[in-house]
Amino acid sequence: IKAFISAILGHDPTGKNIDGGILGIVKAYYGCVEAQGRGSLHCHLLVWVEGGLNPNDLKDRVLKDEEFKSRLIDFLEDTISTCVPDDVPDAPSVQSSTFHPCSVRGAPVDLVGDQLQAASQKDFHNLVNSCQVHAHTKTCYKYCRDGEAKFCRFDLDESNVQPDTIVNPETGEIELKCSNGLVNSYNETIIKAVRCNMDIKFIGSGASAKAILYYITDYITKTQLKAHVAYAALEVAIGKVGCADDTTNDAALRAKKVLQKCAFSMISQQELSAQQVCSYLMDLEDHFTSHSFRRLYWSNVERYINDIEPSPECYVTSPIDESVEDAIDVDIDEQEDTDLPDVDIEDVTCPATEDEVRVTVDPSGVLVADTDVLNDYLFRHKDLVNICL
Template sequence: MSENPAAAAKCFNFLVNIFIKHILGVESDHEGFYGKTSAYYATVEQQGRLSLHLHALVWVDGALSPQEIRDRIVNNDHIFETKLVEYLQARCQGEFMTGTFQTVFDKFGTSENTINNVREDPTLTLPAPPPVSCNNRHDCSVSDCENCQALRHWHMAFRETVDAILLKSNMHGCRSSFFGCMNKYGECTARFPRDVFPETVVDRTDGRIELRKREPMMNTFSTLLTYVLRCNLDVTCILTGTAVKALVAYITDYISKAGLNTHHVFKAAYDVLIK
């Protein structure tokens, strides 16, 4: 990016456009991963390292308001509660897919990762599409069905790839350097470690939901996005009106956000010249 920031910006724009079309389902022949997208709003931020990233809000068509969700949970609508938790956990999680941090680190914490006996860096490769599934994949009685075996093999590689990417890009490590996260009081400005919840907790007295999250140093994410984008993510389902207002204000603020401080500008220019 330091050698050709214009090419990096074009690549970023391409990725964002295919994300909106294929993942959110906008102007596409299918619904999005989170449901039918009724609206989206996103702003772009540049870091001091010249890389671009997106802050986005997505509205799902037909979604209930936070107050309506709260009312149905408080009124003991158990079917609704079960379906809602099932939906949220399928699209937002905060733990590895194949084991604990230590288990995943022991397997992928080296300079080279082995996924399905292939040594590769998953952040530098393209995702492999799933194989053609069996026509009776939900009720296949053929024990050696090649399609079903190929799909099981792909699912295993999918889970391992997601975990390898998470370990490499989604785990926070507090640093006290110039670009670190520790303030003068020894506190992490990125608010790590986060609270953990071994299992999803639903408080039926006030409708509050705490989704299962077992890794304190990891952002919540969507497995599909991690697999196809292969980078650090932070995906959160917003379940309170206060959080909605705060995030709208936070993201909108990037339109009028001031430029980098002078010393950051010179540091970025220095890095470019050195590279």
Template sequence: MKTFIEHVLGHSPNRQKLGVFGKVAAYYGCVEAQGRGSLHCHMMVWIKGGMDPNAIRQRINELHDEEFCRRLITYLDDCIINEVPPKPPDVDEHLNPRGHPCQRFGDSCPVEEPARQLDMHDLVKECQTHRHEKTCYKYWKGPPEPKKCRFDLDPDNVRVSSEIDDNGNILLRAVDGMINNYNKTTLECVRCNMDVKFIASGPDAKAIMYYITDYVTKSPLSAHASYVALESAVKRLKDKEGTKSTNASNEETVGSSDSAAASLVQRCAFSMLSNQEMSAQQVASELLDLEDHFT
């Protein structure tokens, strides 16, 4: 991630240079483990000279600055792509190394055309093509409510060119409704799935901040699993106490109560820890003392 920040975003403590999105003023990213255990980063990037959403909307709606709108759309179309690049004509399918395109690194990555264009074609098809799964519809309540992907990815969601509607909303082009937004240079460098978003309004900014904050503060142990662990610990403690003799003195009873309370806390902690699951990637990241956030 540090290499990505320095060389792709163009931001380093010593000097700033032009990155793929422009000059970076600030950034914040946090590392999170998905359900299958693999690690990925959610990141916000502030571009130097970038305007806040309210200022952008004012230039569009109130000042009707057509030149500004044209330049903004040109910039966004250059940075954000969501289509499968065409396969070069009359090219040998075995021109590039076999295997998954994400596994090509270093000398195995093509640098000359048409192999490079074929590599990008393979990358987008394998990394950026959305495939509907159960998680796409986890908020669907069933008929008669229409069954729609919560990521708003659908073959029918196509927009030939980017535009700004009458309300000042920026609608980016969607050449292929099943392709996640990506940046060509970034995809070629990191060679993994991504979703690039432009924050064009206050509600968008709040939603993104909530999304990232939710990941930062999310407990690895779900609430229902915590309650089950607590219930199990209390039950075992009661069973243990039930087997003790009831002929103890008052002082012994007080001491036993204190001991029982301490034992309960300890058992609860152990029960919750035993129910947590960590992937090999998380364990390796912890052992190697890798950072879990970047700012």
């Protein structure tokens, strides 16, 4: 990934590279490594290009400036492809005709002239045909209900053909031409270099930005452990603790043992592929970024916003299944009325009202004013009023 970012994208942290890469001058990027259902690792990468406009400015330029619109369309059509390259039947033999294109290199290096060009075109055709052409399976229609028309959840279909790139005159949304509705968008230089399946999209409108932001957020925050599996693991762990012959009288210690056993039970149910295990053991990066970031503990901010403007969608009480309730309601040592000693618990705060000041105790036992990122932001100096959280 680092070689790809440096050689293909041409990102230079020193800013001395004024030529850029295949997308232009890259000023920022953020990539997250994820595992597919079968365990293979892949990277989701967002790239910010120098000179890129925000969605509103881009919309205005596209709708008002014909020259700018033409240059932008030319750039996008040159960068993003949605067709299968022409085959060359009489081209010299290439390994991708016999083996899977992802497992071999490109055209033979000992060829020259027209022979090399024909072999490269043949290999390019094999690569795109094997990696980018979508074949429908039952997972494409898993969200379709019985009796309803079936549609591919990946929005890939033979009918999705767009002869020319068009711009919506009202929204400024750019719909790129699509030669083959079953081909995932790709970049010729990238796919020839990495030799694997890929997808590339241009995020130019507010609607597209919101959609991709929702997708990324939903994707990276989803848990690998299904809810019913987690509840089952917790039930077994709590049951074992309740049946254990433990003479420990320290309630805090017993509580910690419960949490420990619950955590171990849930971790034991976590599915990890060999690639993920190797990546963790070798301490390989799980994300790639051009910038450094600070942690933002969102729970306090979300709680504050919800107190001001409650969200009916996010805070809906749902009925709890009796079996789950029974699993949770296991009395470990029948000490319901025993006051537990103080235990360090992170990120548990009681929101103060507008007229209250929260205090905490420092390690020496002295009461001090409590503060956090939320309060620091709410009561920031007037010179910082334009700074976003």
